[in-house]
Amino acid sequence: MATSANGFRDHFSGHAADYASSRPLYPAALYDWLAAQSPGREQAWDAGCGNGQASCELAARYAQVYASDPSAEQVAAARRLHNIRYAVEAAERCSLPDACTDLVTVAQAMHWFDVPVFQAQARRILRPGGVFAAWTYAKSTVTPEVDLPFGRLHDELLEDWWPDGRLDALNGYANLPFAFERIAGVPAFAMRCDWNYAQFTAYLRSWSACQRYARATGKDALDLIDRELREAWGDLAQIRTVSWPLTVHAGRT
Numbered sequence: 001m002a003t004s005a006n007g008f009r010d011h012f013s014g015h016a017a018d019y020a021s022s023r024p025l026y027p028a029a030l031y032d033w034l035a036a037q038s039p040g041r042e043q044a045w046d047a048g049c050g051n052g053q054a055s056c057e058l059a060a061r062y063a064q065v066y067a068s069d070p071s072a073e074q075v076a077a078a079r080r081l082h083n084i085r086y087a088v089e090a091a092e093r094c095s096l097p098d099a100c101t102d103l104v105t106v107a108q109a110m111h112w113f114d115v116p117v118f119q120a121q122a123r124r125i126l127r128p129g130g131v132f133a134a135w136t137y138a139k140s141t142v143t144p145e146v147d148l149p150f151g152r153l154h155d156e157l158l159e160d161w162w163p164d165g166r167l168d169a170l171n172g173y174a175n176l177p178f179a180f181e182r183i184a185g186v187p188a189f190a191m192r193c194d195w196n197y198a199q200f201t202a203y204l205r206s207w208s209a210c211q212r213y214a215r216a217t218g219k220d221a222l223d224l225i226d227r228e229l230r231e232a233w234g235d236l237a238q239i240r241t242v243s244w245p246l247t248v249h250a251g252r253t
Contacts, residue, residue, distance in 0.1 A: 043103075149229045
């Protein structure tokens with residue numbers, strides 16, 4: 001993990017390309033719902049954009065997207081579209097002017113931020129009635145047999161390797177402040193991927209805890225559960241559905 005001069009703790013830049021290729025995709029229905037709540041579709045700000053996954057979906061629904069992340073490596077790995085403007089900057093110091101944006105999103109990243117400072121920035125740049133949405137996910141499910149070694153890796157073997165902030169993601173941001181008027185009736189959203197064994201384990205290796213373990217020990221954390229996980233999966237070429245429930249916090253200014 002790198003720490004920049006401004007205090008940003010970078011858990012992902014060292015494997016930005018692998019991270020981008022191994023992450024599940026958020027459902028299109030989530031972006032459609034957010035656009036329907038938005039007072040306009042002129043501009044969205046995707047804070048902590050990482051590899052630009054959410055930014056590109058927003059670009060299909062908004063005229064302009066401002067996508068920011070403090071990691072230059074993550075931004076460099078992001079897909080370029082004509083109506084996305086990328087910026088390497090902290091979410092707590094957004095350079096957008098006041099009241100210029102219809103939607104602010106933060107996808108699986110708010111637990112790394114100084115949340116009150118970030119949300120003050122979001123309130124500043126949102127137009128009246130603008131929408132703020134933060135979402136997160138934690139552990140996936142496959143089958144009871146696969147979930148058993150998965151849980152042992154996630155909860156026990158890598159327990160001391162997760163960076164600060166992971167607990168907030170596991171708790172669905174229940175303990176983080178929320179400076180907006182909540183939108184009632186947020187639908188239930190989930191991510192699903194149909195993956196073979198190699199794709200699933202590539203996702204596991206993209207975890208920040210696996211990366212920290214590898215850097216510190218020179219070993220692959222997946223070796224700790226390799227036999228058990230392989231036996232649970234069965235035919236390694238077999239496609240299985242991997243699911244992650246999303247927790248979405250949405251509100252207005």
